[in-house]
Amino acid sequence: MKRRDFIKKASLTTAGAFVTPYILPSGRLFAPTGTRLANHVVFVLFGGGIRNQEAVKKMYLADQQGFSSTGNVMNNMLTGAAPSSNIVYNQWSPILGTSLQAQGALFPEMRYTQGPTGHYNGHTVAMTGNYTETGLNLNINPEHPTIFEYYRKHNSPSQTALKAWWLSEGLGPYPSLNYSRHPDYGATYGANYMRPNSIFGGKGFDYLNDATVYQPDDVSRIETMKNFFDVNFDKQASDIPGIINTRDDKEAIKNMIVSTLNNPTSLDLALPNGASPSELTGDLVNISSAWKVLESFKPELTVINTFNLDICHSNFSSYIELLHKADYGVGWLWNKIQSDPVLANDTVLVCMPEHGRNAQPNSLIDANGLAAFDHTSDSNSREVFSLIVGPSGVINQNQSYGTGVAPVGESIDIVPTIAHILGFYDDIPAGLLPGRVLTEAFV
Amino acid sequence: MQAFNRLNMKYIVSIFVVSFLLTACKKKVDHIVNYDNVIYEVNTQTIYSSNAQKNKQKSPELIISIMYADIFNQGIQTNKLLEIAEIYLATGDKTMFNELIFSHFLKDPSAIVPTDGQMRADIDQFVEDTYIKFYQREPSEYEKHYMINLIESDANMTVENVYTAIILSNEYFFY
Numbered sequence: 001m002k003r004r005d006f007i008k009k010a011s012l013t014t015a016g017a018f019v020t021p022y023i024l025p026s027g028r029l030f031a032p033t034g035t036r037l038a039n040h041v042v043f044v045l046f047g048g049g050i051r052n053q054e055a056v057k058k059m060y061l062a063d064q065q066g067f068s069s070t071g072n073v074m075n076n077m078l079t080g081a082a083p084s085s086n087i088v089y090n091q092w093s094p095i096l097g098t099s100l101q102a103q104g105a106l107f108p109e110m111r112y113t114q115g116p117t118g119h120y121n122g123h124t125v126a127m128t129g130n131y132t133e134t135g136l137n138l139n140i141n142p143e144h145p146t147i148f149e150y151y152r153k154h155n156s157p158s159q160t161a162l163k164a165w166w167l168s169e170g171l172g173p174y175p176s177l178n179y180s181r182h183p184d185y186g187a188t189y190g191a192n193y194m195r196p197n198s199i200f201g202g203k204g205f206d207y208l209n210d211a212t213v214y215q216p217d218d219v220s221r222i223e224t225m226k227n228f229f230d231v232n233f234d235k236q237a238s239d240i241p242g243i244i245n246t247r248d249d250k251e252a253i254k255n256m257i258v259s260t261l262n263n264p265t266s267l268d269l270a271l272p273n274g275a276s277p278s279e280l281t282g283d284l285v286n287i288s289s290a291w292k293v294l295e296s297f298k299p300e301l302t303v304i305n306t307f308n309l310d311i312c313h314s315n316f317s318s319y320i321e322l323l324h325k326a327d328y329g330v331g332w333l334w335n336k337i338q339s340d341p342v343l344a345n346d347t348v349l350v351c352m353p354e355h356g357r358n359a360q361p362n363s364l365i366d367a368n369g370l371a372a373f374d375h376t377s378d379s380n381s382r383e384v385f386s387l388i389v390g391p392s393g394v395i396n397q398n399q400s401y402g403t404g405v406a407p408v409g410e411s412i413d414i415v416p417t418i419a420h421i422l423g424f425y426d427d428i429p430a431g432l433l434p435g436r437v438l439t440e441a442f443v
Numbered sequence: 444m445q446a447f448n449r450l451n452m453k454y455i456v457s458i459f460v461v462s463f464l465l466t467a468c469k470k471k472v473d474h475i476v477n478y479d480n481v482i483y484e485v486n487t488q489t490i491y492s493s494n495a496q497k498n499k500q501k502s503p504e505l506i507i508s509i510m511y512a513d514i515f516n517q518g519i520q521t522n523k524l525l526e527i528a529e530i531y532l533a534t535g536d537k538t539m540f541n542e543l544i545f546s547h548f549l550k551d552p553s554a555i556v557p558t559d560g561q562m563r564a565d566i567d568q569f570v571e572d573t574y575i576k577f578y579q580r581e582p583s584e585y586e587k588h589y590m591i592n593l594i595e596s597d598a599n600m601t602v603e604n605v606y607t608a609i610i611l612s613n614e615y616f617f618y
Contacts, residue, residue, distance in 0.1 A: 161536075171532050178535050193535025203526050204533070212546035218604055221597065225608030228589060233494050237616035241503060242537040250539045257543070 036423035037394045037442065040347040042294070042302045042337065043147075043418060044330055045126055047119065047169075048309030049375045050353040054323060056108040056385045061086055064316070064361075064370050073324045076100060076331025077351065077387060088368050089321040090279075092272050096331040100349070102398045104389030105441035109402040110409040112355050117381040119310065120173045122354025122411070127166075127177055127303060129415025129433045139173050141181045145432065147415045148191035149179055151301050154419075154427035162249040163300045164191035165293050169286045169307040171195055179243065190243040191301070192253065196289030197282050199257060200267065209261040213254045219247055256296045267292055270332040281322060283308045287329035291336045298342050300422060305354075312357060316370035334389065348390035348421050352414055356381045384411060388441040390421075401440045413438050491580040497617035503537060504528065507544065510610055513577055514548045516555050538611065545610050549603055562602050566594050569602075577609045 061067035071083025114131035179190025283306035312319035359380035361371030402408030412435035419425035
């Protein structure tokens with residue numbers, strides 16, 4: 001090709017890139033307005049109640065009476081050397097060469113300013129962007145819309161529930177967080193929900209491993225007959241709880257579940273090389289399954305939690321151990337994301353605990369002589385941190401915002417921040433989100 | 444001839460008298476039989492004359508119990524129901540879950556389900572039985588006609604296809 005032809009064609013191609021919409025590897029079409037910062041967000045509700053002392057302050061045992069050992073037990077998420085004395089946990093080598101803190105923006109002193117510091121409240125606040133005063137909410141969907149509903153209602157083009165997922169470590173009230181009871185939102189805009197510890201655990205295997213995934217011909221037959229039956233009945237089964245996927249999405253999800261149950265090795269486990277599966281925790285099962293969902297469906301919005309750390313109510317040593325393992329899981333997940341051609345360099349990871357824990361211990365002492373901590377809404381239990389990690393052109397790298405005397409950010413800011421990343425924040429009606437976008441994090 | 448008649452009559456009367464004496468004084472004997480492990484079979488009965496009579500929606504737990512009863516002709520055990528309830532809670536799309544668990548029920552060796560061959564052998568009866576089994580009513584002539592045609596015209600239509608469509612239908616959610 002002659003040099004002049006090459007320049008001409010190259011110029012046309014470049015011009016075309018500016019005037020035509022982008023078709024991204026994920027298949028999403030969007031105009032080059034710059035409104036989206038990334039096409040995928042993974043929000044890890046790094047839950048169970050984590051004190052800043054053992055997390056971002058890297059105090060390890062230094063806040064325990066009679067101990068002075070310090071160090072970083074979260075070697076994947078945070079930068080800093082691991083403890084070297086009084087080791088009460090099995091130290092796993094970090095999976096990341098560079099910590100997530102170095103690959104993003106850390107808000108070490110965020111605040112959970114209102115309402116009781118309960119697990120469900122904390123989850124609700126983080127996922128709805130609104131504080132709630134309600135102490136207990138058993139299996140009732142939250143009052144305010146969740147981030148999933150904002151995404152599915154206001155994102156353009158609208159996406160099916162296959163692109164929005166909520167995976168929880170436990171059951172209890174947590175399945176209710178995939179949509180709210182807000183009259184303008186609700187199940188129609190909800191996310192898919194799964195508790196992998198049940199679905200991929202023993203009970204799931206016993207009852208679902210032989211379930212049928214229908215071929216398109218079967219689907220067509222079933223739909224034809226169902227339509228016939230429904231035409232001959234004058235009522236709608238409208239009160240069915242939960243979201244309803246499209247038929248294609250439903251079969252895709254069924255296929256993912258049944259094929260995983262029938263081929264358990266297809267579920268990559270968030271464990272270091274050589275570690276025994278017996279070292280797997282509920283949190284790591286949840287994280288491993290999150291990767292299965294991400295790998296299978298490339299969702300644009302995924303929220304997962306960890307929860308095992310709540311053992312801190314009774315056993316501080318186990319809390320440290322599980323904190324260390326959950327940190328490994330988050331690093332492992334980030335590594336997986338970066339290995340995927342669609343998700344790599346197009347995903348922002350957000351991590352935040354749902355709340356902290358008390359400054360003063362309770363009366364329980366574990367086998368290592370370490371005191372346990374509850375979370376009863378004291379000022380220490382309102383201290384949380386947040387980590388926002390992503391491509392260097394989108395997220396400020398290795399930056400920290402806020403101090404103990406000048407905190408930056410609140411728990412209610414995560415929902416607006418995710419909406420900002422995915423480009424639909426401005427479309428959310430005024431008055432629904434009292435928090436703000438954590439703009440400091442972005443380039 | 445008259446003599447013969449008189450003799451005949453006398454003979455008949457004698458037989459009657461002897462028979463009466465032999466049976467009238469029979470000692471009464473009561474037989475008491477104790478049955479162990481009696482199994483009562485319940486015939487599927489129509490409850491509704493029309494689907495218009497159904498106006499209450501079944502709860503999710505009731506749906507699972509009824510699906511089980513419809514397939515196994517017996518109530519679900521409590522521990523099994525609790526285990527299934529956990530997986531039900533662990534899934535966001537409840538209609539998808541119903542499909543998954545229902546297909547598991549159908550594959551159980553103890554499921555009381557006709558084979559595809561049995562369905563084809565008497566489609567008319569299959570359609571009628573299916574409506575009574577799942578809807579507790581007879582199909583209308585139109586429904587019967589439509590379903591029979593549908594099954595006859597599609598050699599790959601299976602019992603599982605028909606049953607799955609039924610449990611996903613709106614009517615199945617009502618009683």
